[in-house]
Amino acid sequence: MADLPIRFGIIGCAEIARKVSRAIQLAPNATVYAVASRNVDKAANFAKANGFPPHTKIYGSYESLLDDPDVDAVYLPLPTSLHLKWAVLTAQKKKHILTEKPVALNVAEFDQILKACEENGVQIMDGTMWVHHPRTHKMKEFLNDKERFGQLKTVNSCFTFFADPDFLKNDIRVKPDLDALGALGDAGWYGIRSILWAADYELPKTVTAIRHPVLNEAGTSGTLHLTDFIIPYQEHEASYTTSTKPGFDELVTGWSQLPSEHTVTVDLPQEVCMVREFASLVRNIKKKGTQPDKKWPTISRKTQLVLDAVKASIDKGFQPVEIVS
Amino acid sequence: MADLPIRFGIIGCAEIARKVSRAIQLAPNATVYAVASRNVDKAANFAKANGFPPHTKIYGSYESLLDDPDVDAVYLPLPTSLHLKWAVLTAQKKKHILTEKPVALNVAEFDQILKACEENGVQIMDGTMWVHHPRTHKMKEFLNDKERFGQLKTVNSCFTFFADPDFLKNDIRVKPDLDALGALGDAGWYGIRSILWAADYELPKTVTAIRHPVLNEAGTSGTLHLTDFIIPYQEHEASYTTSTKPGFDELVTGWSQLPSEHTVTVDLPQEVCMVREFASLVRNIKKKGTQPDKKWPTISRKTQLVLDAVKASIDKGFQPVEIVS
Structure with missing residues (x-):
C-alpha cells in the first residue's frame, strides 16, 4: 500500500499561508486537507482563491479543525501572540505542528509549547x-x-x-x-x-x-551594494548593484525584480585618479597662487575624528563616545 | 607653454609606494622626480625595480629630498607613527603632501600636521x-x-x-x-x-x-557571500559566491582571483523542501511509532534563546546578556 500524504490543516488565512499551502500541495508527501478561519466564508474563499482541492474541508473555527481526526498536522500562521494558546491546543489534539516564526514571544512560552509537544508525541518545526x-x-x-x-x-x-x-x-x-x-x-x-x-x-x-x-x-526606497569597495576586482571596470523598492512576486517565492548591476568602465585606475586630483590642486596653488583646497583635509580629519572616537569607545568599555569636532 | 607635471618626491620605499609611484607615472599631470630612503642603495634599487625614469633623483635621507627645490609634492608612505614628524617637516619645506592613511595616530597629531600645512600654504590629501x-x-x-x-x-x-x-x-x-x-x-x-x-x-x-x-x-582562509538568503531571487536556482585565500595582484591594483560564483539548480522551492522534511518526520512517527525528531525544535529554541537575549540587552541599555540555556 502506497504511503498516504500527510494531511495538513491550516488555521488562519494569513498572506503567508498562501505560499505555504502551495508548498504543501507541491510536496510529494503532503496535501492540504482542511482550512479554518474564525469566519467560515473567509476560509471558503481562501480555499477557492488558492486552488485547494474541491474536497478540502472548510471550518469556521480553529477548534473544529483541530477536532477533525483525519488532520495529521497543522500549519500555524497566526500572529505570534496567539502561538502559545493554539500551539499547545494543537499538540494536545495530537496534531503535529508546522508553525510560523518567531515560535513564541519568549523562551518561557516556547518551552510551554515544547512541553506540550513532547507530552503528546508530536513533531514541531518552525517555518524558517x-x-x-x-x-x-x-x-x-x-x-x-x-x-x-x-x-x-x-x-x-x-x-x-x-x-x-x-x-x-x-x-x-x-x-x-x-x-x-x-x-x-x-x-x-x-x-x-x-x-x-x-x-x-x-x-x-x-x-x-x-x-x-x-x-x-x-x-x-533603495539599497546599494558592492563587495570590492576598497580595491575593485579588476582595474579596467568596476560594478555595483542597486535595488529600488525591491519586492517579491505575489506568493513571495521570488523577487519581482532582480537588483540591477551597473558596471563602470574606467580609463585610469582609482589611484591614478587620486594622484591626478591631488596634482591638479597643487598646480592651481603653484600657478594661480590659490589657497590649498579644504575639502580633502576636512574629509580626512573627520575620518580621523571618528577613528579616535571608536578607539576611545573601546578604551571606555564600549560605551558611547560623543564626537566633539 | 604647456603645464609641467607636478614633480613628486617619495620618502620611504614601502610596498604601497610601488602602486602609488606607478599611479604618479600614469597620471597625466604628475611625475616621479625623486625617491629617498634612509639607505641610498635601497632607494636606487627601488627606483630601478619600479621602472622610474633614469633621471630620477636618488636620495639617501628624507631630509635631503625635502631640501630639493624642484620637488613640488611628497608622497609619504611611512608608518603612521612617523607621520607627525615627517608631514610637519614636509609642510615646513613648502612641499605639498599626499600621505598614506591613517594620517596620524589621533586628531591632536592630525591638527598639528594640518596647522603646518595651513601655515605653509601646502595641500594635503590622504591616500584613500x-x-x-x-x-x-x-x-x-x-x-x-x-x-x-x-x-x-x-x-x-x-x-x-x-x-x-x-x-x-x-x-x-x-x-x-x-x-x-x-x-x-x-x-x-x-x-x-x-x-x-x-x-x-x-x-x-x-x-x-x-x-x-x-x-x-x-x-x-575563505569567505562566503550571498545577498538573497531569506528568499532567493528566483525559484529555480540560487547562487552564492566563495573566496579562498583571496589576494591581490602584485601591485595591489586588482584581485589575483575573482570570487567564484556557484549556482544551485533546484527541483522544489525551499518551502516545499521544508514541508517535505516535516511531512517525512510526521510519517515516521505515524507509521513507525518513532519519537518526534529533536533537531528542529532544538534549533528553533536556540534561535528563540538568542532572540530573548537580544531583547534583554536592549532592555538593559545595550549591556551584554549572558545566554543561559
Whole structure:
C-alpha cells in the first residue's frame, strides 16, 4: 500500500499561508486537507482563491479543525501572540505542528509549547524556509571545508526590506498586540538563525544588542551594494548593484525584480585618479597662487575624528563616545 | 607653454609606494622626480625595480629630498607613527603632501600636521583611493536620488582580508611601535570613511564600538557571500559566491582571483523542501511509532534563546546578556 500524504490543516488565512499551502500541495508527501478561519466564508474563499482541492474541508473555527481526526498536522500562521494558546491546543489534539516564526514571544512560552509537544508525541518545526534550500547545504559544505574556508571568525548578517506605507501602518508585524517582537522577531529571527547556522548551532556565551535600534516610521526606497569597495576586482571596470523598492512576486517565492548591476568602465585606475586630483590642486596653488583646497583635509580629519572616537569607545568599555569636532 | 607635471618626491620605499609611484607615472599631470630612503642603495634599487625614469633623483635621507627645490609634492608612505614628524617637516619645506592613511595616530597629531600645512600654504590629501574611483561618483548619484534611493538609514561596511602568517608576524600594521592603530587605522579607516561618504560627510553625534574586537592571531582562509538568503531571487536556482585565500595582484591594483560564483539548480522551492522534511518526520512517527525528531525544535529554541537575549540587552541599555540555556 502506497504511503498516504500527510494531511495538513491550516488555521488562519494569513498572506503567508498562501505560499505555504502551495508548498504543501507541491510536496510529494503532503496535501492540504482542511482550512479554518474564525469566519467560515473567509476560509471558503481562501480555499477557492488558492486552488485547494474541491474536497478540502472548510471550518469556521480553529477548534473544529483541530477536532477533525483525519488532520495529521497543522500549519500555524497566526500572529505570534496567539502561538502559545493554539500551539499547545494543537499538540494536545495530537496534531503535529508546522508553525510560523518567531515560535513564541519568549523562551518561557516556547518551552510551554515544547512541553506540550513532547507530552503528546508530536513533531514541531518552525517555518524558517531558507535552511531547507539545497543552496544552504552546499554553502555549509564550503563552511565545513578547512582547506577552502578555514575556521569561522565572523558572520555579518543583514536583513533589510522595503516596507511601503501600507505595511508600516497595517501589517501585523507593526502591531505590538499581535507581534510584540516586531522587526526583532521577524527579520531578527532570520539573522540570528543564520549566525547559529554558520556556527553549527553553537550558542554564543553572551549577546549584546547594538545601540539605538530604530522604529522605521518612514521607509526608504533603495539599497546599494558592492563587495570590492576598497580595491575593485579588476582595474579596467568596476560594478555595483542597486535595488529600488525591491519586492517579491505575489506568493513571495521570488523577487519581482532582480537588483540591477551597473558596471563602470574606467580609463585610469582609482589611484591614478587620486594622484591626478591631488596634482591638479597643487598646480592651481603653484600657478594661480590659490589657497590649498579644504575639502580633502576636512574629509580626512573627520575620518580621523571618528577613528579616535571608536578607539576611545573601546578604551571606555564600549560605551558611547560623543564626537566633539 | 604647456603645464609641467607636478614633480613628486617619495620618502620611504614601502610596498604601497610601488602602486602609488606607478599611479604618479600614469597620471597625466604628475611625475616621479625623486625617491629617498634612509639607505641610498635601497632607494636606487627601488627606483630601478619600479621602472622610474633614469633621471630620477636618488636620495639617501628624507631630509635631503625635502631640501630639493624642484620637488613640488611628497608622497609619504611611512608608518603612521612617523607621520607627525615627517608631514610637519614636509609642510615646513613648502612641499605639498599626499600621505598614506591613517594620517596620524589621533586628531591632536592630525591638527598639528594640518596647522603646518595651513601655515605653509601646502595641500594635503590622504591616500584613500576608492573615493576617487569613477564608480564611487556613480554610486553617489544613486544615493542622492530621492526617487530611486530615498533617505539614508543604515550603512553596513565590512572590510575583511586574508592575512597570511607572514603578514601577521611581520607587517608594520601588526607592530604597535610603527602602526599603533593596527587594524582600526587600516581597515577601520576605510569603513569609517565609507560611512561618512554615504552620509555626505555629516559627522555622527556619538560613536560606540562593538564589543570584543579581536586580534586575529590566526587568520582564516575563505569567505562566503550571498545577498538573497531569506528568499532567493528566483525559484529555480540560487547562487552564492566563495573566496579562498583571496589576494591581490602584485601591485595591489586588482584581485589575483575573482570570487567564484556557484549556482544551485533546484527541483522544489525551499518551502516545499521544508514541508517535505516535516511531512517525512510526521510519517515516521505515524507509521513507525518513532519519537518526534529533536533537531528542529532544538534549533528553533536556540534561535528563540538568542532572540530573548537580544531583547534583554536592549532592555538593559545595550549591556551584554549572558545566554543561559
